[in-house]
Amino acid sequence: MKNIIEMLERSAAVSPEKTVFRDDSADVTYAGFLDTVRSVGTYIAKTGIYKAPVAVMLGRSVRTLGAMFGVLCSGNFYTVIDPDTPAERIKTVFSVLKPAAVIADGHSESLAGTGFKGRVIEYAEAAECTEENGILSEIRSRAIDTDLAYVLFTSGSTGVPKGAAVSHRSVLTYIKWYAETFEIDRGTVFGSQTPFYFSMSVSDVFSTVYAGAELNIIPKTLFSFPMKLLEFLNERRVNTIYWVPSALGIIANWRALDYCGLKYIKKVLFAGEVCPVKQLNYWMEKIPDAVFANLFGPTETTDICTYYIVDRKFDGGETLPIGRHCGNCDVFVLKEDGTEAREGEEGELYARGSFLAAGYYNNPEKTAAAFVQNPLNNCYPETVYRTGDIVRYNEKGELMYVSRADSQIKHMGYRIELGEIESAASALGGVSSCAAVYDRSEQKIVLIYSGGKDREEIMPGLSERLPEYMLPQKVYKIKEMPLNQNGKIDRRLLAGSYKQVCAGIRRNGG
Amino acid sequence: MIKQDIEILDEISPGTDWKNQDDLLEKHILDSLKIVQLVGALNDEFDISITPVDLVPENFKNAEAVSALVERLSDE
Numbered sequence: 333m334k335n336i337i338e339m340l341e342r343s344a345a346v347s348p349e350k351t352v353f354r355d356d357s358a359d360v361t362y363a364g365f366l367d368t369v370r371s372v373g374t375y376i377a378k379t380g381i382y383k384a385p386v387a388v389m390l391g392r393s394v395r396t397l398g399a400m401f402g403v404l405c406s407g408n409f410y411t412v413i414d415p416d417t418p419a420e421r422i423k424t425v426f427s428v429l430k431p432a433a434v435i436a437d438g439h440s441e442s443l444a445g446t447g448f449k450g451r452v453i454e455y456a457e458a459a460e461c462t463e464e465n466g467i468l469s470e471i472r473s474r475a476i477d478t479d480l481a482y483v484l485f486t487s488g489s490t491g492v493p494k495g496a497a498v499s500h501r502s503v504l505t506y507i508k509w510y511a512e513t514f515e516i517d518r519g520t521v522f523g524s525q526t527p528f529y530f531s532m533s534v535s536d537v538f539s540t541v542y543a544g545a546e547l548n549i550i551p552k553t554l555f556s557f558p559m560k561l562l563e564f565l566n567e568r569r570v571n572t573i574y575w576v577p578s579a580l581g582i583i584a585n586w587r588a589l590d591y592c593g594l595k596y597i598k599k600v601l602f603a604g605e606v607c608p609v610k611q612l613n614y615w616m617e618k619i620p621d622a623v624f625a626n627l628f629g630p631t632e633t634t635d636i637c638t639y640y641i642v643d644r645k646f647d648g649g650e651t652l653p654i655g656r657h658c659g660n661c662d663v664f665v666l667k668e669d670g671t672e673a674r675e676g677e678e679g680e681l682y683a684r685g686s687f688l689a690a691g692y693y694n695n696p697e698k699t700a701a702a703f704v705q706n707p708l709n710n711c712y713p714e715t716v717y718r719t720g721d722i723v724r725y726n727e728k729g730e731l732m733y734v735s736r737a738d739s740q741i742k743h744m745g746y747r748i749e750l751g752e753i754e755s756a757a758s759a760l761g762g763v764s765s766c767a768a769v770y771d772r773s774e775q776k777i778v779l780i781y782s783g784g785k786d787r788e789e790i791m792p793g794l795s796e797r798l799p800e801y802m803l804p805q806k807v808y809k810i811k812e813m814p815l816n817q818n819g820k821i822d823r824r825l826l827a828g829s830y831k832q833v834c835a836g837i838r839r840n841g842g
Numbered sequence: 843m844i845k846q847d848i849e850i851l852d853e854i855s856p857g858t859d860w861k862n863q864d865d866l867l868e869k870h871i872l873d874s875l876k877i878v879q880l881v882g883a884l885n886d887e888f889d890i891s892i893t894p895v896d897l898v899p900e901n902f903k904n905a906e907a908v909s910a911l912v913e914r915l916s917d918e
Contacts, residue, residue: 416870553867555874556902559894582874586894791858800870805854805879 334477336500336538337405339507340366343544347518352540354568355549358394362544365398368459370468372402375458376433377467379451382407384432385483385693386453389413389442392549395455396528397537399435400482402458404500407471408432409480411495412529419445420797425485425493428694477501483693484531484631487748487802489739491755495693496531496631503538505686506634509659511539513639514599514625516572520545521596523570525555525579526745531631532603536574555579558588565594572599574627576745577607584611589618603627603636604745606733609646616642628654628733629683630747632702632717637661637683638731653730654723661685663731665723670707678724678734682706684716739823741770743777746801750777753804756797757781760790765813768804769827778830779804782813808834847909850883860905867899877902884908890915 333339340362343352348363360368376386386408388399396412403410411429413422415436423446433451435458436443443452481503483495510516516539524547526532540547548568554561561583565573580602583589600615600622607626616624629636640655657663664672665679673679684706691699706714722734739750753768762785769778779790787809794803814833816822826833848860854876866872872880880902881892890912901911 552873553899556867556872556877557897557899559897579874582878585878586897588894591894791855800873 333504334500335404335472335475336481336503336541337369337401337472339504339538339542340369340401343541347544350518350544351546353394353397353547353549355392355394356551360394365401367463368398369401369405370463371461372398372435372455372458373405373468373471374463375461376403376406376408376453377471378461378464379433379453381432381451382471383479384408385411385429387411387413387426387429387431387434389415389434389436390455391415392527392552394549395437395459398459399455400528400537403435404481405468405471407475407479409482409497411483411485412527413442414527414529414799415442417442417799418796421493421799422446422448424491425495428485428492428495429483430694475500477504478690480690484529484534486631487740487746487752488698489749489751491752491759493752494695494698496689497691497693498534498631498634498689502634502687502689503534505660506636506658507535507538507542509661510535510636511543513659514539514572514601514623516540516543516545518544519571521569521571522547523565523568523573524549525573525575526604530604530746531635532574532576532745534635536572555582558583558586559592562588562592562594566592566596569596571596572601573597574601574603576604577602577611578605578744580615581608581611584614587614589614594619597622599623599625601625601627603629605742607652609650609652610648612642612652613646613648626652626654628731629687630717630719630721632689632719633661633683633687634689637663637681637687637719640730651732653726653728654733655730658687661687664708665725665731666707672708673724675725675727675729678722680737681719681721681723681731682716683719684714688715688717741777743770743775744801748777748802753777753779753794753798753802756794756802757790759797760785760793762789765821767813767821767823767826769823769830771806771827771830776805777803778806778808778826780808780810780813780826780830780834782810785809810834846887847884847912848905850887851880851905851908853883854879863904865903866905867903872902880908884912888912888916 344362344366352362352365386403390396435453437455477500481500483497485493485495488494522536524536624642626640627636628638638654640653662684667673667679703715706716720737723731750768757766762783763781764783766781790807814822851860
């Protein structure tokens, strides 16, 4: 296979009447979905837009999936954007992406304020378009597997998000591994938790289509009400979940499975952040026969580069391994001196193979810094990806996650550069200096700032610039930021003891 | 009671005008993580035990509803 749409066509030919995607209001079959995708594809192709970025702003629904696949069918690549994203951030993403069109719906007011002047495609209109086989088959005949499928934006430390550009080949190679490893097949029913602008959704969405499975989009509000969430999973007969540990933690922390069991769950997969062993143990105790697996990787390796299927018991104080490399994807660990780390030694994780993104869209500098020539190979060109993750091998030969080499954090499964929060805060008038730190024990983003701005005005200001998951949970105003010997803000001191640093001053200042 | 509740709410989502919000859920002010944090803080502060069964939208739609829930569980 060389194109993602071929997976859909193959599954639609095998089981046209089977359900592929379901949300609150829609339940679509493979045949019906393929029709819609071909209509949207034809509509876009007729505008003349080709091999160009198309933004999809439709919210968490089957329509977003129709638009995503429709863009692929037209020979273009997509970027999914949450319509609730603040206009300022959409503007920044668009300044990098320069979308040729935006697919939205009539009620969408999200585009106002972004200054977007290009073509706006009404989803409903595109989905009704009469498909023209000639146009679509001509596009397909010219397609190659290194053409881009999507650009997925992640946080950037200087305030400008980076767009990982991922090809059809990366998705096809990755999905084959994912589906084979976790035995995703026609009987699989996914309960999808992760947003479509987040790399984890690539796994359940595309493996569904690859295997002829079914995917249920779980409404976000259900995660606030665990009992309703469990009822939903039972009612939809969901047997496979691939969630961020924070979502599994909601159920574990409430001990919700004590009140209502999950009747169908056979596989519990998770990624995106470290999974606390206590929460995992609760799930394993309640669903002892299910397969549990910890997956690990960045957006730049499509979704995942290492994984660990839980094969033993862990105590509360232990950490789960991130395991070993995936099939058709290799990893290695380099120490600071450039040599490979041995057991017990820490080093940076590198990944190689077809899972790798092509680079960062429209950003040669960041691409050159992270997608580099394999330092272990000077004989022919071979690009590898520097993850920026510090890891080590344990005595079993399994990789263990240690820390980040930079100030990137994982919060609720989202990858966040603290620098991006700082640039947004600095852009507010009246903030003269600021630092964002992460309180790991409380799992809270903390912003400390100095300047004339009132504390109450910080959050409303940040909400206009940052997506909700990046907003600090604590804001402190202090008279002067603590500086280190080099005269820079002492982030290390603040990260370790911001409470003490801010405590005395808080009484005076704010 | 409400004042104390609002102090706790403010810890969880700083800078929100809690008194004048009629639907915290509809406006996405309280999401899943914030509800977990809020319940933890309420349990500690008022020595109550909020169970998943109490976790329904009606009990979290605004500051008054949260307050009523705390009052009811404190009496039990």
